[in-house]
Amino acid sequence: MNIHSDALPKSSDSATTAATTPVHVDKRQRILAAALTLFAERGYHGTAVPEIAATAAVGAGTIYRHFADKQALVNAAFQQAKSQLRTLLQEHLDLQAPPRQLFSHLWQRLALFARRHPVEFRFLELHHHQSYLDADSLALESQVLAPIWLACEQLRQAGIARDLPAEMLMALIWGAFVGLFKAEYCGYLRLDEARIAQAEAACWATFSRPGVTS
Amino acid sequence: MNIHSDALPKSSDSATTAATTPVHVDKRQRILAAALTLFAERGYHGTAVPEIAATAAVGAGTIYRHFADKQALVNAAFQQAKSQLRTLLQEHLDLQAPPRQLFSHLWQRLALFARRHPVEFRFLELHHHQSYLDADSLALESQVLAPIWLACEQLRQAGIARDLPAEMLMALIWGAFVGLFKAEYCGYLRLDEARIAQAEAACWATFSRPGVTS
Amino acid sequence: MNIHSDALPKSSDSATTAATTPVHVDKRQRILAAALTLFAERGYHGTAVPEIAATAAVGAGTIYRHFADKQALVNAAFQQAKSQLRTLLQEHLDLQAPPRQLFSHLWQRLALFARRHPVEFRFLELHHHQSYLDADSLALESQVLAPIWLACEQLRQAGIARDLPAEMLMALIWGAFVGLFKAEYCGYLRLDEARIAQAEAACWATFSRPGVTS
């Protein structure tokens, strides 16, 4: 329900319509952005609502004109971030592409998300399955995973992916991906295009059945 | 409930091990166990100190006889959990063992930790701890990683591990491992010995240089 | 919903009654009616100004074009209600009528007020207004009571009313009347014309000197 189009420009002429964007929408976005940032940094309980208001440069009361309460805010933030991830993952997705290419595409799209929306990426990892997420948020989670699960299952039956449950393959690859960017965020390493591609090659080895050409 | 034996001696003749009174030690342990459990479930900021006291069946004030404040408590809990992980990882560790065997050993030890100390495992991984960890805790983190980093580096130079920075290999493998058990905790899959071994084999493919026999 | 006709003219040719624009007057009346209703139900402090605006179907800001602040609004509401009471009490009042008839007339006019303006009646009686009423409101209170006080005093000196201070007689009779309608409002009893007349007869006994024929 609270899923809005991204803050990213969608039409080339959007720059000229910015001035006419309703102030209301703008404020809502500023609040969401501030919430995302602070929740990603300090967690849900570690972030005070007035802090969010200050970061968004609005009055504390204004937040409650846009969101029923703090929980509604964190769910809206979660759903916006998940939607952005879903959009990126599903754009230009060709499930009929050769397996290796499909895997590479998805990996690159994940990397794009981690690069374009670093805050959203960290936020999603931190708020995975927390008690304050509502049914809508959890449903969205499944929506994002479903097509990937399908692809994994197909590749397994085609003898391409390892003969493991799709859930397990996804857990290993997603985990490796998260570990990679978390390590970068923690300062353990620096990632460039080449490194990301090397990591992808390494993870393909986890994903694919031994003997399948890479 | 979540009271573990820990590294602390608990010999049957403990009545004679003077210095610290057993009752005192026991209370401290109960507080740490309670804190670990609640922090793992609800996060640092989502857990109230009196709640910890109630779970540990001690008075709220008693916690402050053992720990300077809430932050000291979470650091003690973190350090205890990390120490347990380090202990398990380093026990029976033979850095001279054949690479595949060494990798398998470490993976199995990680799995042992996740099984024996599920609360500690979730506490260490389900939350970002950055904002409240002190220097000691961060130093301990490095201590645990150092020998593994060394092993990775050696295996890389020996042409066994992929030609990637040790940090990157560790991030991918550790990430995959965490992703695996997180998926189990979230209810996406059930892990048994066989599954864990299969996952290990898959991750060895990420770790090892293509062409190296598994 | 609780918009009453009031003392204000509402003739069909109101479009020609210049001076104040009908729309403006109408809005003011709607605000007062809404305020009266909500104050009577939930009390002054329990009623939010935006709620009043919503009930009156005007913008929140509009209230402040008609009333300086919330306190001015409650005083205007109080004064309007008291004025309506005064109007009803003084209409057709014949201080020279026989005592029993005079008493009966006043009692019936009170009943008329309680029936025609139930919200105003409850507003005036269900709450203590001391803390926010201004001098004008308090003065109006006296104005309403003055002629009745005079009548009581005269009847006392004429040997009709009990030989008690007029204030005391008024307090007892007014109190009994309020108690009667409050009991009806609370659901303890149902009042019809006959009951109201019986109550009047009973209260005349309190008012009149023993031995005076009823």
Added chain:
Amino acid sequence: MNIHSDALPKSSDSATTAATTPVHVDKRQRILAAALTLFAERGYHGTAVPEIAATAAVGAGTIYRHFADKQALVNAAFQQAKSQLRTLLQEHLDLQAPPRQLFSHLWQRLALFARRHPVEFRFLELHHHQSYLDADSLALESQVLAPIWLACEQLRQAGIARDLPAEMLMALIWGAFVGLFKAEYCGYLRLDEARIAQAEAACWATFSRPGVTS
């Protein structure tokens, strides 16, 4: 449930046990007394919890160690006040006494309550049937009224009381009584023993069937 024995000493030797009275009980009483006073003066919504704390000379948080929330506090205050009224009304009550004497007894007991517990008296009138009262409070209300209703009904059937529903008689007499003391509180008159007795005689005329000797 929250009904405690009055603050009034119940045993002649209580003065010597005062020092041993638990501090906890004392604080609870101070909070209730402060709440009663402020609620009676400014109403429920007009009274801030920290104000109550300040008046009771306790910390704001302390109130929440004794009462779940503000509503629980106002209900406890209501129930304590009602219980005090009930106690006074039922003490030394002889339902077999001659009617005129019974009426006089109840009136005097009401007056005693209004004199001994003026704050409770005003509080009860102001908070009659408000939305924040819970089922326990409302049940207590009925308990207090029930025996009086019974007495009224008996006297009516005995041909002593006017032939009106007991509810109506009670509403008139209770209303008159409240009006009397409200007038005193508002400064319209001063009441002494004699005045109160005169008022009682006047109200007996309302209550009793015409012709019954007073």
Added chain:
DNA sequence: TATGAATGAGTATTCATTCAT
């Protein structure tokens, strides 16, 4: 003129910490 979004001071309530017992 009328509006209603925005505001921030104010409210109820929680919780880390203290301290008298």
Added chain:
DNA sequence: GATGAATGAATACTCATTCAT
């Protein structure tokens, strides 16, 4: 030492009032 009642600063949330449109 151990306790848990007490505290008050901090938090989530509300609402009287303003002001740009």
